[in-house]
Amino acid sequence: MDILYFAWLRERIGIPRERVDTDAATVADLVDELTAREDRYAVAFGDLGAIRVAVDQELTEFDAALDGAREVAFFPPMTGG
Numbered sequence: 001m002d003i004l005y006f007a008w009l010r011e012r013i014g015i016p017r018e019r020v021d022t023d024a025a026t027v028a029d030l031v032d033e034l035t036a037r038e039d040r041y042a043v044a045f046g047d048l049g050a051i052r053v054a055v056d057q058e059l060t061e062f063d064a065a066l067d068g069a070r071e072v073a074f075f076p077p078m079t080g081g
Helices: 010-012 025-038 039-045
Strands: 001-006 018-019 052-055 056-062 069-077
Touching: 001 010, 010 039, 025 039
Parallel strands: 001 069
Antiparallel strands: 001 018, 052 056, 052 069
């Protein structure tokens, strides 16, 4: 599965994207796996209320299922202007 990081998440983690093998059932499970890897992930995902997620380019919530998903993107809330 491809994982994409945008804006300050990319800066905190240090990479814009990566491919991971995961058995995570939900986005929240994926986040748990990532934060257990290294401190940089724990720092980046420290406040989930400040992060939005898309699965296969559709906005969703952290309880969304990952069955068959090819891509998960994490980014800060979008603002308009």
